[in-house]
Amino acid sequence: MENSTEALVARPTDKVLIYHLRDVVRTREAEGTAFRLRVPSLQIAMGEKIALIGHSGCGKSTLLDMLAFILQPTESGAFRFRPERTDDPIDIAAYWDKSRQNRLGDLRKKYIGYVMQTGGLVPYLSVRDNMSLSRNLLQMPNNDMAVEELASHLGIRRHLDKFPSALSTGERQRVAIGRALAHRPSIVIADEPTASLDPIAAEKIMNLFIELVDELNITVIVASHAWRHIKKLGLRQLSHRTQRTSDGKLTETVVTG
Amino acid sequence: MAHLSEAFRLSGKDYLREWRISGSFIVALAAVLGPMMVLFGLKFGVIGSMVDELVHDPRNREVLSQGSGRYDLPWIEKMAQRPDVAFIVPRTRRIAADMQLASKVSNKIINVELIPSGAGDPLLEGLGALPSGANQIVLSELAAQKLMVKSGDTIDGSIARMFRGKAERQHLDLKVVVVAPAALFNREAAFVAVDLLQAVEDFRDGHRVASLGWDGVEAPGERIYPGFRLYAKTLDDVAALQKEMIAQGFQVRTRAEDIAVVKDMDRNLTLVFWVIAVIGLAGFALSLGASLLANVDRKRRELSVLRLVGFHTGDIILFPVLQSVFTGLVGWFLASGIFFGVSFVINKLFADQLAEGQSVCRLLPEHFIVALVLTIAAAVIAAMLGGLRASRIEPSEGLRDI
Known part of the structure; x- marks a missing residue:
């Protein structure tokens, strides 16, 4: 655990913090029990590869959703996002306060790629259209073979004109990774991207994912419950601990890093 | 603009992909609208030729001194x-x-x-x-x-x-x-x-x-x-x-009473027609609205994914609205087809009793346009509830449903 302000000063000046969170809390209450995720301090530098390891239900998804601006923090001391080295940090907490959902959507569209645990593909769009979803919204050109090249890397080029329902689970996850990367976001957030696969396929796809992210120089945050092969990929792990109050009514996870 | 065109494209793809559901709503609309157009065509044709006859026969305008x-x-x-x-x-x-x-x-x-x-x-x-x-x-x-x-x-x-x-x-x-x-x-x-x-x-x-x-x-x-x-x-x-x-x-004598009878009949039949039309269209709008609402719940995850990749609230509202408008447009087209078929048969049946160029069942171009406008209006109103529901979907809610 480190003090956030000291950490900010201590880091080399050429490091740009893509995320800077301080005292961000998300509380969820259901049927007499409450769950709380607390982030006293979190700083992620541009280009970093981050792993968030923990058993399911510990709050990994909650943190990732907040980092993707699809879940509003209950409280936030500071929540800043700086996707461009040359621009000033953006005050995400202020956008939430003003309910500027569309503005958050625009940031997500441009800077964030999100890979879900299972698919999250649009069933009525072909693999090509699914992968081009963000590119089309951003009016990026369709003729530069970027999607085809990415599909080749991911080994799904021959499936480009198929619909997701015709693919295996592993192939769908490759498409999901492709969609998250196709528009060259600043950061990719992946929530247990290989959890639904068998261990051998999971390792293969995870390796491929990290390889691509490395190659494209994209910041990445991966949540996983399996540390074993994540460690081999050289990711920085965020530390967290979960504790339950004596009466069992509140479960709190604290994440720092 | 990219958002609008993408919303248009995606809702169209979704609509085509679910052609069974879309098709049954188109048929349901045509089944309501088609007979309504035939009914109005009959009213317009029959009363129209009666009025035509009245207007064209100068004897109906005669005021006879007695x-x-x-x-x-x-x-x-x-x-x-x-x-x-x-x-x-x-x-x-x-x-x-x-x-x-x-x-x-x-x-x-x-x-x-x-x-x-x-x-x-x-x-x-x-x-x-x-x-x-x-x-x-x-x-x-x-x-x-x-x-x-x-x-x-x-x-x-x-x-x-x-x-x-x-x-x-x-x-x-x-x-x-x-x-x-x-x-x-x-x-x-x-x-x-x-x-x-x-x-x-x-x-x-x-x-x-x-x-x-x-x-x-x-x-x-x-x-x-x-x-x-x-x-x-x-x-x-x-x-x-x-x-x-x-x-x-x-002391004069006219055919004013005959004229009044035709005019009364026209007015009353028009009223009856509108009562039927409003009930029919309202029924259709209700069933379409309920289905679109259910659709939004069914497609919660897909809509969440679209929000995740950056679609705005307004774009998401457009989905049920656009699909409803598609249904209205195609249903109206089909209903017009039904009308042309049925009116052709009816006019053929009555051909012997009609003068050249007269028809028992007919509509003017503006009647088709009115039918289209009313249908699209009903469809958009029906989609509003679904659209509102869709706009309230939080991206994080629907993503991990399964």
Whole structure:
């Protein structure tokens, strides 16, 4: 655990913090029990590869959703996002306060790629259209073979004109990774991207994912419950601990890093 | 703009992908809208041809004077100036308004009633000629048949009187300028200028007719007419004219009641039609609305994914709205097809009883446009609830449903 302000000063000046969170809390209450995720301090530098390891239900998804601006923090001391080295940090907490959902959507569209645990593909769009979803919204050109090249890397080029329902689970996850990367976001957030696969396929796809992210120089945050092969990929792990109050009514996870 | 076009494209793909559901809603709409269009087409066609007939038959605009009144020329001229009067001619006494006609080719001599006519007579309009002066005549078809003459022929007209104790007869050469078909007038009659009618009456009364060289005593004072032939400008003027003239003490007869019956029927059938149409469209809108609402719940995850990749709230609302508009558009198209098919069959069935160009079941282009506008409006209203529900989907909610 480190003090956030000291950490900010201590880091080399050429490091740009893509995320800077301080005292961000998300509380969820259901049927007499409450769950709380607390982030006293979190700083992620541009280009970093981050792993968030923990058993399911510990709050990994909650943190990732907040980092993707699809879940509003209950409280936030500071929540800043700086996707461009040359621009000033953006005050995400202020956008939430003003309910500027569309503005958050625009940031997500441009800077964030999100890979879900299972698919999250649009069933009525072909693999090509699914992968081009963000590119089309951003009016990026369709003729530069970027999607085809990415599909080749991911080994799904021959499936480009198929619909997701015709693919295996592993192939769908490759498409999901492709969609998250196709528009060259600043950061990719992946929530247990290989959890639904068998261990051998999971390792293969995870390796491929990290390889691509490395190659494209994209910041990445991966949540996983399996540390074993994540460690081999050289990711920085965020530390967290979960504790339950004596009466069992509140479960709190604290994440720092 | 990228958002709008993408929302349009994606909702269209979704719509096509679920063609079974989309198709059944299109068929459901056409099943409501098609029969409604046929029903309105029938109402419009049947009532339309009845109104057409009323409008096109000048006899429906006639205001007939009844019995024997006393009308002078200034009154007739004043009536002719009125904006709601298309045509008026004075009538002479009926007892003096007949003539014996004979032709060289027929051995029949017939006695016909003389009807006053003149420029602008709606009854003879379209025949191409009107009688003027004392030597022209328009024969009714029945009279022309008996005399075996056609337009252009000259016939002999004669009138008789008892004058100063002895019988006298005067003959006139009359040129048949045109024959009026039986559909216009189905008695033996002749239309002549008012001048000739007045001469005939004067002769019978023993008055001198200087223009024709007929001897007699000088006519006393101003002429009084017992009646007139009057045509109102439009159908709508008939009832008012009748009411006004009766109020003035004149006895007149019109077909105002027949006109009123058709108009009442039109109004009542229109009302019935709209009641059916509103119930039908509202029912359709309700079922479409409920299904779109269920659709939004069913597609929660997909819509969440779209929000995740950056679609705005407004784009998401567009999804059910656009799909609803697609249904409205295609359903309307199909309903129009149903209408064309059914109206073709109906018109074929009634073809024998219809005049050329008439149809029992028909719609004007603007009726199709009104149907389209109403359908799209109902569809958009139906989609509003679904759209509202869709807009409230939080991206994080729906993502991990499964």
